[in-house]
Amino acid sequence: MTRVWSGGKKEASTFQKEVLAKYNVSDKNDKIIYQYLMTSLAFPFFSETxxxxxxxxxxxDTFKSSxxxxxxxxxxxxxxxVYKGVNAVLNGLKSWEILS
Structure with missing residues (x-):
């Protein structure tokens, strides 16, 4: 998860440390929620998509990726x-089982 915030290069903020502590003791579904939220905060392109x-x-109930x-x-x-980014976001949502 720290790679999402800063590529692991910067010291994590207090907020990030709190999220990471909660993430480490969370079940699979909650971990997906934390990953989604932190990715949305870190990457406006992900959030907008x-x-x-x-x-x-x-x-x-459905949509086309196009x-x-x-x-x-x-x-x-x-x-x-943009094409690669959209595909990466959609594939990420599928891998987290947010989309099928």
Whole structure:
């Protein structure tokens, strides 16, 4: 988890230390929540992508990754890094079993 905050290079803040202490004694589901929250705080791109995912899931039980990619390209442009970033976020959500 410390890599999420600073790549392990900076001293963790008091808040981060508290979260890490709670994370270490949490069950699997709570660990996923901590990972999601800390990743959202550390990476605005991750946070914005998940906001779009949430908006589309409110309207329907499913969404197409191409729709999320289109939304993110509207915000960040059509660089290859946007495509890779969206895929990384969606795959992360799948690996945490937030999405199926």
């Amino acid at each position: 998940t906001i779009f995912v949430g908006r589309y899931l409110k309207m329907s 729709v999320i990619l289109s939304e993110m390209r509207n915000s960040y442009g059509s660089a290859e890094s």
